[in-house]
Amino acid sequence: MAKINLTVNGEKRSADVEDRTLLANFLRDELNLTGTHVGCDTSQCGACTVHVDGRAVKSCTMLVAQAEGCEVVTIEGLAKNGKLHPAQAAFTECHALQCGFCTPGMIMTTAALIKNHPAPTDEQIVHGLEGNLCRCTGYLNIVKAVKRAAELQGK
Numbered sequence: 643m644a645k646i647n648l649t650v651n652g653e654k655r656s657a658d659v660e661d662r663t664l665l666a667n668f669l670r671d672e673l674n675l676t677g678t679h680v681g682c683d684t685s686q687c688g689a690c691t692v693h694v695d696g697r698a699v700k701s702c703t704m705l706v707a708q709a710e711g712c713e714v715v716t717i718e719g720l721a722k723n724g725k726l727h728p729a730q731a732a733f734t735e736c737h738a739l740q741c742g743f744c745t746p747g748m749i750m751t752t753a754a755l756i757k758n759h760p761a762p763t764d765e766q767i768v769h770g771l772e773g774n775l776c777r778c779t780g781y782l783n784i785v786k787a788v789k790r791a792a793e794l795q796g797k
C-alpha cells in the first residue's frame with residue numbers, strides 16, 4: 643500500500659492505495675468519477691483520457707502512484723462556473739457522438755489538442771485523435787467538432 647496525494651478537479655485528495663492501482667480505476671472506483679470510461683484497458687481506445695498536469699493521458703496506462711502531487715482533471719471538472727468547455731460545447735453543437743462511450747476521452751483529448759494548436763489543421767486533428775477510437779460516428783463530425791472547439795476557444 644502507498645499513501646498518495648493529488649488534486650482532482652481542483653480538490654485535494656489523499657488515499658491509501660495498492661501499488662498496482664491504475665489512475666483510471668482510482669478515479670472511477672474510489673472517487674466515483676465514472677465519466678472516465680474504460681474501454682479496452684490496453685492503451686488503445688482512449689476512452690479513459692484525462693489531463694495530468696495539463697497533458698492528455700490515458701489513465702489506464704498510468705498508476706495512480708505516478709500521479710503523486712499532480713493536478714488531474716477529468717471530464718467532470720472540465721466545465722467552469724456552469725459553462726461548458728469549448729470542446730464540450732462543440733461536440734454538442736456538431737453532433738459528434740452517438741452512443742457517447744468514447745466521448746469523454748475524445749473531449750479531453752480535444753481540449754488538450756486545441757490548447758496546443760489553437761487553429762488545428764486537418765492533419766493535426768487526425769494525428770491528435772489517433773489514440774482515440776470511436777465505433778459509431780465515422781469521425782467526420784468529431785473532426786468538425788474539434789475545429790469548432792478551436793473557434794469557440796478563440797472567442
Ligand code: FES
Binds near residue numbers: 679689690691
Ligand atoms: S481504456 Fe484506456 S485506452 Fe482504452
Ligand code: FES
Binds near residue numbers: 738741742743745775
Ligand atoms: S459515439 Fe459510440 S463509440 Fe464513439
